[in-house]
Amino acid sequence: MLIVKKFGGTSVADKERIFNVARRCIEDYKKGNDVVVVLSAMGKFTDVLVSQAKDINPNPPKREMDMLYTIGEQQSVALMAMAMDSLGVPAVSLNAFQVKMHTTSAYGNARLTKMDTERIRNELDSRKIVLVTGFQGVDKSDNYTTLGRGGSDTTAVALAAALHADACEIYTDVEGVYTADPRYVKNAKKLDAITYDEMLDLASLGAGVLHNRSVEMAKRYGVQLVVRSSLSLAEGTVVKEAVDMEGMLISGVASDKNTARIAVIGLEDQPGVAFKLFDHLARHNINVDIILQSVGRDGTKDISFTVARDDLEEAVATIERHRNTSLKCDKVDVEENVAKVSIVGAGMMTNPGVAANMFAALYDAGINIKMISTSEIRVTVLIDAQYTEKAMNAVHDKFF
Amino acid sequence: MLIVKKFGGTSVADKERIFNVARRCIEDYKKGNDVVVVLSAMGKFTDVLVSQAKDINPNPPKREMDMLYTIGEQQSVALMAMAMDSLGVPAVSLNAFQVKMHTTSAYGNARLTKMDTERIRNELDSRKIVLVTGFQGVDKSDNYTTLGRGGSDTTAVALAAALHADACEIYTDVEGVYTADPRYVKNAKKLDAITYDEMLDLASLGAGVLHNRSVEMAKRYGVQLVVRSSLSLAEGTVVKEAVDMEGMLISGVASDKNTARIAVIGLEDQPGVAFKLFDHLARHNINVDIILQSVGRDGTKDISFTVARDDLEEAVATIERHRNTSLKCDKVDVEENVAKVSIVGAGMMTNPGVAANMFAALYDAGINIKMISTSEIRVTVLIDAQYTEKAMNAVHDKFF
Numbered sequence: 001m002l003i004v005k006k007f008g009g010t011s012v013a014d015k016e017r018i019f020n021v022a023r024r025c026i027e028d029y030k031k032g033n034d035v036v037v038v039l040s041a042m043g044k045f046t047d048v049l050v051s052q053a054k055d056i057n058p059n060p061p062k063r064e065m066d067m068l069y070t071i072g073e074q075q076s077v078a079l080m081a082m083a084m085d086s087l088g089v090p091a092v093s094l095n096a097f098q099v100k101m102h103t104t105s106a107y108g109n110a111r112l113t114k115m116d117t118e119r120i121r122n123e124l125d126s127r128k129i130v131l132v133t134g135f136q137g138v139d140k141s142d143n144y145t146t147l148g149r150g151g152s153d154t155t156a157v158a159l160a161a162a163l164h165a166d167a168c169e170i171y172t173d174v175e176g177v178y179t180a181d182p183r184y185v186k187n188a189k190k191l192d193a194i195t196y197d198e199m200l201d202l203a204s205l206g207a208g209v210l211h212n213r214s215v216e217m218a219k220r221y222g223v224q225l226v227v228r229s230s231l232s233l234a235e236g237t238v239v240k241e242a243v244d245m246e247g248m249l250i251s252g253v254a255s256d257k258n259t260a261r262i263a264v265i266g267l268e269d270q271p272g273v274a275f276k277l278f279d280h281l282a283r284h285n286i287n288v289d290i291i292l293q294s295v296g297r298d299g300t301k302d303i304s305f306t307v308a309r310d311d312l313e314e315a316v317a318t319i320e321r322h323r324n325t326s327l328k329c330d331k332v333d334v335e336e337n338v339a340k341v342s343i344v345g346a347g348m349m350t351n352p353g354v355a356a357n358m359f360a361a362l363y364d365a366g367i368n369i370k371m372i373s374t375s376e377i378r379v380t381v382l383i384d385a386q387y388t389e390k391a392m393n394a395v396h397d398k399f400f
Numbered sequence: 401m402l403i404v405k406k407f408g409g410t411s412v413a414d415k416e417r418i419f420n421v422a423r424r425c426i427e428d429y430k431k432g433n434d435v436v437v438v439l440s441a442m443g444k445f446t447d448v449l450v451s452q453a454k455d456i457n458p459n460p461p462k463r464e465m466d467m468l469y470t471i472g473e474q475q476s477v478a479l480m481a482m483a484m485d486s487l488g489v490p491a492v493s494l495n496a497f498q499v500k501m502h503t504t505s506a507y508g509n510a511r512l513t514k515m516d517t518e519r520i521r522n523e524l525d526s527r528k529i530v531l532v533t534g535f536q537g538v539d540k541s542d543n544y545t546t547l548g549r550g551g552s553d554t555t556a557v558a559l560a561a562a563l564h565a566d567a568c569e570i571y572t573d574v575e576g577v578y579t580a581d582p583r584y585v586k587n588a589k590k591l592d593a594i595t596y597d598e599m600l601d602l603a604s605l606g607a608g609v610l611h612n613r614s615v616e617m618a619k620r621y622g623v624q625l626v627v628r629s630s631l632s633l634a635e636g637t638v639v640k641e642a643v644d645m646e647g648m649l650i651s652g653v654a655s656d657k658n659t660a661r662i663a664v665i666g667l668e669d670q671p672g673v674a675f676k677l678f679d680h681l682a683r684h685n686i687n688v689d690i691i692l693q694s695v696g697r698d699g700t701k702d703i704s705f706t707v708a709r710d711d712l713e714e715a716v717a718t719i720e721r722h723r724n725t726s727l728k729c730d731k732v733d734v735e736e737n738v739a740k741v742s743i744v745g746a747g748m749m750t751n752p753g754v755a756a757n758m759f760a761a762l763y764d765a766g767i768n769i770k771m772i773s774t775s776e777i778r779v780t781v782l783i784d785a786q787y788t789e790k791a792m793n794a795v796h797d798k799f800f
Contacts, residue, residue, distance in 0.1 A: 015456055049475075056415055057482035064485070067493050068478035071471035075449075078468035082457040085464070093467050097497040098542050119542070142498050142519070 001166040002124070003028055006038040006134065006156035010173050011230040012076050013043030021171075021230060022083040025129055029089060034124045036163065038134040038156040039080060041072025062107035063143055066136075070096065070144045073133035073152070080131050091129040094119065096136040096144065101155070103137030103145045109285045110137050110145035111213075112158050120163065132159060150203075150211025157214045161221035168223050170210060171230035176237030177202065177209050180253040180396045184389045187396060191251060193238045198251045201344040201378040215239065250345030250354065253396045255388050257339045259289070260312040261370070263304040264319060266330025269295070274303060276326045280318050286311045290340070290373040290382060300330070304371065306382060309336065338370065339388040342380040343395060355379045361398035367391050401566040402524070403428055406438040406534060406556035410573050411630040412476050413443030421571075421630060422483040425529055429489060434524040436563065438534040438556040439480060441472025462507035463543055466536075470496065470544045473533035473552070480531050491529040494519065496536040496544065501555070503537030503545045509685045510537050510545035511613075512558050520563065532559060550603075550611025557614045561621035568623050570610060571630035576637030577602065577609050580653040580796045584789045587796060591651060593638045598651045601744040601778040615639065650745030650754065653796045655788050657739045659689070660712040661770070663704040664719060666730030669695070674703060676726045680718050686711045690740070690773040690782060700730070704771065706782060709736065738770060739788040742780040743795060755779045761798035767791050 005028075007021050021037075029035045041049075049068050053060045060068075077093035084091035099119060103110035123130045134152025137145045147154050153170055160168035174182065175190055177199065182188040194202075196219035203212040209227055218225050218239065228236025267273050274293065281288055289306040307315045312334065319332055341362075348354045358379055362369060367390065371382035383391055405428075407421050421437075429435045441449075449468050453460045460468075477493035484491035499519060503510035523530045534552025537545045547554050553570055560568035574582065575590055577599065582588040594602075596619035603612040609627055618625050618639065628636025667673050674693065681688055689706040707715045712734065719732055741762075748754045758779055762769060767790065771782035783791055 018456065052475075052479060053482055056418065056479055057486040060482040061485050064478045064481040064493060067481070067495075068475060071474050071478075074471050075452075075468060078464045078471075079452060079456055081464040081467070082453055082460040085461050086457040093464060095467075 001032075002034040002036070002163055004036045004038065004156050004160040004163065004165045004168045005171060006152055006169070007040070007171045007230055008152065008173070009040040009043050009046070011171055012039055012080065017230075018080055018083050019087075022080060022087055022089075024230070026084065026087060026089050029129055036120060036124070036130045036132060036159055036165070037080070038132050038152055038159060039073060039076040040134050040152040041069075042076050042079075045072045045075065066107045066144045066146045069146050070133070070136040073135055077131040077133050084129055089129060090127065091131055092123050093131040093133075094123075095133045096138045097142075099132055101137045101158075103139055103147070105139040105141070105143065105145065106285055107143075107145055109148040110139065112137060112147070112154065112217075115158060115162050117159075117162050120159075147213070148211075150214065153211045153214035154217060157217045157221070157223050157225070160223045161217065165223070167226065168218070169226045169228060169236075170214075171228060172209060173229065173231065174209065175229045175232060175234040176227050177239070177252065179251065179400055180392055181255065184255070185253065185392050185396045187393075187400060189400065190234075191237050192235070193240065194251055195242060195346055196239060197377055198344050198346055199239045201342065201375065202252050202254050210239070250343045250347060250399050252344050253341070253392050253399070254344065255339055255341045255392050257385055257388060258309050259306045259338055259340050259382070260309045261304060261306050261335040261338050261382060262312070262315060262319070263302060263333040263335075264327070264329050264331075265302045265333055266300040267303060268328055269299050269301045273301070273327075276322075277303060277319070280322055280327070281307075281315055284314055284318050286315050286318070290371050290380060292371050306338070306340070306371070312336065335370075337385040338382050339385040340380050340382055341388065341391045341395060342378055343399065344378045346377050348377050348379070357398055358395055361394045362391055365390055365394040367394070401432075402434040402436070402563055404436045404438065404556050404560040404563065404565045404568045405571060406552055406569070407440070407571045407630055408552065408573070409440040409443050409446070411571055412439055412480065417630075418480055418483050419487075422480060422487055422489075424630070426484065426487060426489050429529055436520060436524070436530045436532060436559055436565070437480070438532050438552055438559060439473060439476040440534050440552040441469075442476050442479075445472045445475065466507045466544045466546045469546050470533070470536040473535055477531040477533050484529055489529060490527065491531055492523050493531040493533075494523075495533045496538045497542075499532055501537045501558075503539055503547070505539040505541070505543065505545065506685055507543075507545055509548040510539065512537060512547070512554065512617075515558060515562050517559075517562050520559075547613070548611075550614065553611045553614035554617060557617045557621070557623050557625070560623045561617065565623070567626065568618070569626045569628060569636075570614075571628060572609060573629065573631065574609065575629045575632060575634040576627050577639070577652070579651065579800055580792055581655065584655070585653065585792050585796045587793075587800060589800065590634075591637050592635070593640060594651055595642060595746055596639060597777055598744050598746055599639045601742065601775065602652050602654050610639070650743045650748060650799050652744050653742070653792050653799070654744065655739055655741045655792050657785055657788060658709050659706045659738055659740050659782070660709045661704060661706050661735040661738050661782060662712070662715060662719070663702060663733040663735075664727070664729050664731075665702045665733060666700040667703060668728055669699050669701045673701070673727075676722075677703060677719070680722055680727070681707075681715055684714055684718050686715050686718070690771050690780060692771050706738070706740070706771070712736065735770075737785040738782050739785040740780050740782055741788065741791045741795060742778055743799065744778045746777050748777050748779070757798055758795055761794045762791055765790055765794040767794070
């Protein structure tokens, strides 16, 4: 059996945890399995690198930032190989150049394009545990790239797909996917299984367990994922195509505080205005989430939308740069202290009352809704960030 | 003009020094020169990596150690590129994969085999300062390698040779090459120029300014080097093929405390014993320096030699492993607290009294000589380490 295992930064934060991960991998290896391990940078090392960079250049070139970031995972895999060697098991660490992990050139947010598994296969054939740097890639001009937040999950899924792995295990600091974040919602329950689509919505809505790009890729290539804890032996949650819902309406409640709302007030009411606005943002790799358009006064229109808080500054700057040309408007208004709260579940499609129940729960809790967005299996509301936990508990209690 | 500049770890140890280096490079760039900069890992970062590794595995696999080491220079070049960008000058950082710095597979002590300058040329043509990771290479199977101590100097010289650079400047924390280490010998004088051969002997004898492999390479490819300070504008010392000696007998006094003596006592007096001994050591990449062989009692022989102190443990272990087979002997004796003191100078070849003068100076200072080794332009003695400075001053005063 070929198993791909991915461990995040907290799982390799210090010597003790590195050995803990090493032992878990060796256990599978000694049963005769081929084991490929994807690692992130140790603990807070990425944060250290960011502050080093910002200290030198508050706005560092993205190519150089990726050149700096990529040392983090290389450190993790090298130290892990040393740990496994000290436990008597041969291991080899490989970075993005060595596994030929090709990506687009979008520094900081690159997409995997293709990879070459020959080196990994050869190392596995010689009975080594193969340790691969997560998060990083190489573009066609041999520049380092990174895959954006949660990119190591994507690396693991891509490897599992390319190697036709029998299992792809994503280790994290929780025991699986919960109906809500157990840190904030006391009645949260662990799910045994969840569909790709539900997981996608949970991931993109801040449940924080799996990065959405990794789930998209898992869905596309049919890679069955298991999300489980690196600290316990609990079974975890399986993420797959179809799950027997047994009448469960929703599978989870998620929140995301890494969000900010931008309102562009008084845009000219002409065709193409929305296109131009979001095109400018897309060119800067800024992902836009909930969008709301309303008609303003005097034949103008207002467009509100949310972005990740990290992107807020650049999004506003981008709009401001075009205010005198293609994006004439009266005002750009920003609200930072907002959060998204969402319910997700395939059962929703056939139960029209779900959204109403959610709104009722928020109304009963006295929480004002600023924006609403829905899809077939998801309802998201934007609220004041200070009420996030209160809202999650209220909504969770309503459904579970 | 194409200039290759190399800065060591202390020159990029913190933000202030990084900007100091950036400004020096930019000065040359703004005069219209093409500038290629080779950097080492920041300050003591390599030491941090070593202790991280040893904490996990006291005897880490060398391949993985190199995988870990190489992150150090990558950090330096990425941060330097950010510093230059913040000063308004475009720069690009390149690691060993990106410049295709090919080496042998001798991890920790690899030799450069070939390199491809296309990427660097392209970046220079687009008027970027090119920042290259020193010390590191890539073997033919895409594994990271490192060039051993002082390897960044070798990287710089190799780049200068491959790019047919007009100048190769090695920046260090002293103003050039001195007749002796000015920290220990108060009358030491800076040399304006020195030959490759003299520099070679000084480097291999612990003068510490340039790594011998870099000087060998400079000599082979006729790369004229300048050794100068990163902290002052002083002219430095030129290292080249021939220097007008003006009758100067010796050009320098050097010492090296990173040395240990091993004596293998009571070896069988058979042909091939010395070959076997040094072959075993060579297979572990242990460089042996002064060698002395004497006839022992009962038809045996004793072989004494010095190694770098870092290699002592492995050298002894290697000999012990073969004591019952190919290296039968009575005793392996080790002396750790020894130092080499040497005089170097092309003038020596034609002046037979030089060695005698050195021995006289040591005799007058009451210092006992343990071993002697000579070449055409060098005399080295092994003494008790505690007398190193006393010996250097005594010898220096005798000749200058």
